[in-house]
């Protein structure tokens with residue numbers, strides 16, 4: 006399924022995010038400029054606490070910057086009301102959370118179909134698209150299982166299926182392979198690469214150089230600033246050196 010729309014899917018313009026005030030304030034992000042185009046897969050690397058999760062949260066409209074602007078498909082997020090922001094997130098943004106955020110009382114297929122149904126897609130079509138997404142992450146046979154009948158790795162793949170379902174233009178993934186063995190983790194990278202190749206913008210936070218090697222570009226964060234950007238090299242040790250890891 007191809008994903009079409011404006012060329013520039015995500016833009017962060019001089020974005021800063023500070024938590025707290027005064028002497029105890031923490032600058033999680035400082036003056037970050039970043040643009041991701043349709044079809045582009047960007048990996049974000051950097052030491053713990055460098056601002057990677059904060060960056061993803063701002064890109065997905067889950068948090069708002071202290072200063073600067075975030076645009077998703079040319080729409081400034083700051084100008085949206087809460088309902089409009091929620092609608093844009095459901096329609097345009099697929100988010101893989103570190104802790105999955107799945108609904109335990111729903112089956113895998115119901116979890117994946119949920120954002121589509123909330124957005125007005127009919128139940129049958131939503132179910133069909135959910136099965137397709139579950140197939141892409143290699144789990145079509147587990148569609149009717151509830152979350153407490155699944156391993157951590159299986160739940161993680163449900164979370165990934167929910168992020169890629171439908172025609173999301175922006176896919177944001179925070180360490181989406183933590184609970185997966187390396188073969189399955191590789192499969193998830195193939196799925197993300199495939200979504201980018203179909204026209205989505207993909208941003209992946211990862212500590213793993215072999216996963217960053219799937220990206221078109223790697224952004225390195227340190228102390229809340231982008232310190233370097235590089236075309237992804239297929240030399241993992243080089244990536245680790247650059248990331249200071």
Ligand SMILES: Nc1ncnc2c1ncn2[C@@H]1O[C@H](COP(=O)(O)OP(=O)(O)OP(=O)(O)O)[C@@H](O)[C@H]1O
Pocket residue numbers: 024025031032033051052053054055056057058059060
């Ligand atoms: N809700 C919050 N309240 C206060 N400080 C926060 C909050 N969220 C993040 N921070 C701080 O902002 C900085 C950046 O955190 P962030 O989680 O974005 O880093 P990270 O690179 O994702 O780290 P990790 O790799 O450990 O997940 C850290 O110093 C963190 O303590």
